[in-house]
Amino acid sequence: MTDIKKDWYLLYCKGKEELRALTNLKNQGIDSFFPTMKVERKVRNKLTSKEVVIFPNYLFVEIDKETANFNSIRSTRGVIDFVKCGANYTKVPVALVAELKVKQLCRDKSADEVTEYNAGEQVIIQEGPFKGIEAIYQCKDGLERAVLLINLIHNVTTMSVANAEIKSKLAR
Incomplete structure (x- = not known):
């Protein structure tokens, strides 16, 4: 052999x-x-x-x-x-x-x-009118958007943001 x-x-x-x-x-x-x-x-x-x-x-x-x-x-x-x-x-x-x-x-x-986030993960909005605001990732909203939970003026609000505009808080 x-x-x-x-x-x-x-x-x-x-x-x-x-x-x-x-x-x-x-x-x-x-x-x-x-x-x-x-x-x-x-x-x-x-x-x-x-x-x-x-x-x-x-x-x-x-x-x-x-x-x-x-x-x-x-x-x-x-x-x-x-x-x-x-x-x-x-x-x-x-x-x-x-x-x-x-x-x-x-x-x-x-x-x-x-681009994959887990529900409950803390993220930071990177662009747009809410730039710099910390939020909590909730779920996907289609292919290119995510539903976030943000705290504005002591009122918790849900909003939809483009995936490109958010970054994990841990990845700083």
């Missing part, structure tokens, strides 16, 4: 075609990875989440140097060539790729949790 030794290599891809290259490499049975992260941006007063590539135009591939067809990988749609140092293909340390994968999972989880 032979021990298969796979190493991670770095590919240079065509502009904004990392996903295309990733799909075509997976179709060939090649394990590949490119780190992304979710970025929340405010566009037209709406909080939107977008997947952004951390290393644009680069893709990591795990292959066995002895059995892999480097020409086939290089000719894959979306791929330009392997990153080289002189005549040698650049190997990427396994630990680095593993750490990037773990960090991406952590980032993805934390990005999902940013």
